Amino acid sequence: TTIAVWEGNKLTLYDSTQDLANTQQTIATMFQLPLENVRVIARYVGGGFGSKLTMGGQAELAAMAARHLNRPVKIAITRQMAQTNAGFRQQNRQHFRLGATPDGTLTALAHEITTHTATHDLFVEQTGVISQMMYAVPNLLTTHRVFPLNTQVPCPTRAPGEAPGSFALESAMDELAYQLKMDPIALRIKNEPTRNPADGKPWSSRSLVPAMQMGAAKFGWDKRRPEPRSTKQGNWLVGYGMAAASRAALQRETSARVILTRQNRSVTAVIELAATDIGTGSYTILTQTAAERLGLPINQVKVKLGDSALPATPGSGGSWGAASYGSAVDAVCTKALTELRQQANRADSDTATVADLMKGARLASFQTEVTDKPPADKVNYASYSFGAHFCEVWVDELLGIVRVKRFVMAAAAGRILNPKTASSQVIGAIIWGTGMALMEESLLDSRYGNFTTRTLADYHVPVQLDIGAIEVVFVPDEDHIVNRLGVKGIGEMPMTGVAAAIANAVFNATGKRVRELPITPDKLL
Structure with missing residues (x-):
């Protein structure tokens, strides 16, 4: 949805976008306007999972119509229209080969992907990238072959590349473990790399083994029977994956x-940046970050987001939001304290409050502003x-x-700023992955080029009754290199591997390997 309002040669867009700067720049170029004459506002986006990183066609149409009619115009895309007006995850075919010695040591890995893009533009999902870094293997091949189709341009979709790529990789690892009569966790530990196999860089931290061990203990993995069809409850075959x-x-x-205001002994802070909150809890964690650094109660800190007139930020995507925005907020609050200590002639005081410093400086x-960048030495590490x-x-x-009865995830994502919002991200990703594994499928009518799955009556997604118990545990994962807060993204990583875990459990239950998603009943009968 977009609302366009012209005032003279200045345009304000109220747009559902993950990236204000992209929309601002595109519209300014299109209408030959100075960049500062275009203002994009998206204070509350709702869902944003990749397709809103690029500007939607409704934004330019709303701007054109509003200028022509000389009045505000709102354009909303219906769910049916979104099937062709918005991007989607690419379909791909993955040819996967693994070689190993009898003790489980990997000797070769080949991950060859065939996928598609549009005839009028190019987007390629990095499906093979997870195979390049996950396990130690001396002989590695990944390829991507792309051909054009008469569809809309595919787009980044939650965990682009890793989500589909992990289905092939983690299914193959499970199949290899079964062939070697090894526990799937033991096989992965056997091939744990000391450095990133993709580029040879050391890890800033890597807590996969602790995550597998903690998750296994919480789940009760030791009760799993490796032979398929070993556990049955009436007509139900039970499997672990x-x-x-x-x-x-x-x-x-x-x-x-940061803007600080003092009234006697009370100080309030306003934090401003052009980031968007796409339902991940950016407002919450940035408020917490500022309050902690400034030593203020949370109710005396206000965060303003979602306005291109505010200090520039990248869009919300790529799981860089908490690390990028949080680090910038921490940096600007630290800078404010340093400058206030200098003005109050208390440069050596670490105990003075913000109110003390402002009073001392009269x-x-x-206010002050900062532009924060990734640590200079981060490029020397794999994070x-x-x-x-x-x-x-x-x-x-x-x-x-x-039926997915029970799901446990152990997540190692650096410092967890807010366990509640982080857990919510993990739970949402598991639900997404369940849809990917069991239900979601876009079907194209080859006669007319339209999708026949045009509504939620046709395109099935998980509902409450489809989801069993979900438990999230966070693995201690100190990383002093990745950024000043030690924060890592957690919006997309938990979706990688979900479909494979479900498919592996289905094999353990039935003895049937399903290599094509979704795993619908016809593939198991």
Whole structure:
């Protein structure tokens, strides 16, 4: 949805976007306007999982119509229209080969992907990237072959690349473990790399093994019977499965401003940056970060986001939000304290409060701004979030229906700023992965080029009754290199490996390997 309002040669767009700067720059170029004449506002985006990183066509149409009619215009895309007007995850075919010695040491890995893009533009999902860094293997091949189709341009979709790539990788590791009569966790530990196999860099931290061990203990993995069809409850075959998860821990250059106001002994802080909150809890964690650094109660800190007139930030995507925005907020608050100590002639005082410093400097108000960048030495290290999934599935032997009864994830994502919002991200990713594994599928009508799955009646997603018990545990993962806060992204990493864990559990229950998603009943009968 977009609302466009012109005032003379200045345009304000109220847009559902993950990236204000991208929309601002695109519209300014399109209408030949100075950048400062375009203002984009998206204070509350709601869901944003990749397709809103690029500007939607409704934004330019709203701006054109508003200028032509000389009045505000709102354009909303219906759910049916979104099937072709918005991007989608690429379909791909993955040819996967593993070689290993009898003791489980990997000797070769080949991950060859065939996928598609559009005829008028190019986007390629990095499906093979997770195979390049997950396990120690001396002989490695990953390839991507791309061909054009008459569809809309695919787009980044939650954990682009790693989500589909991990399905192939982690399914293959489970299949290899079964062939070697090894425990799947033992096989992964056997091939744990000391450095990043992709580039030889040391890890800033890597807590995959602790995550697998902690998750296994919480789940009760030791009760798993490795032979398929070993556990049955009436018509239901019960299976256990696991998979590892990973995604790069990124950070991007971000600016932030702090405005402090003092009334007697009370100080309030306003934090400003152009970031968007796409439902991940950015407002919450940034408020906490500022309050902690400034030594103020949370109710005396206000965070303003979602306005391109505020200090520039990258868009919300790539799981870099907490690291980028949080580091910038911490940096600007630290800078404010340093400057106030200098003005109050208390440079050596670490115990003086913000109110003390402002009073000593005879200031009723103060503001400063900073542009924070990733640490200079971060490029010398490989930084990733890691995790381990464990699930229990029940498969109806007569009907082929799959129920995910229980799911445990152990996540290692650096410093957890807020366990509640972080857990919510993990739970949401597991639900997404369940949809990917069991239900979600876009079907194209080859006669007319339209998707036949145009509503939630046709395109099935998990609902409350489809989801069993989900438990999230956080693995201690201190990382003093990744950024000043030691924070890693957790919005996308937990989705990697979910589909593989479910497929592996289905195999343990039924003895059937399903290599094509979704795993629908017809593939199990």
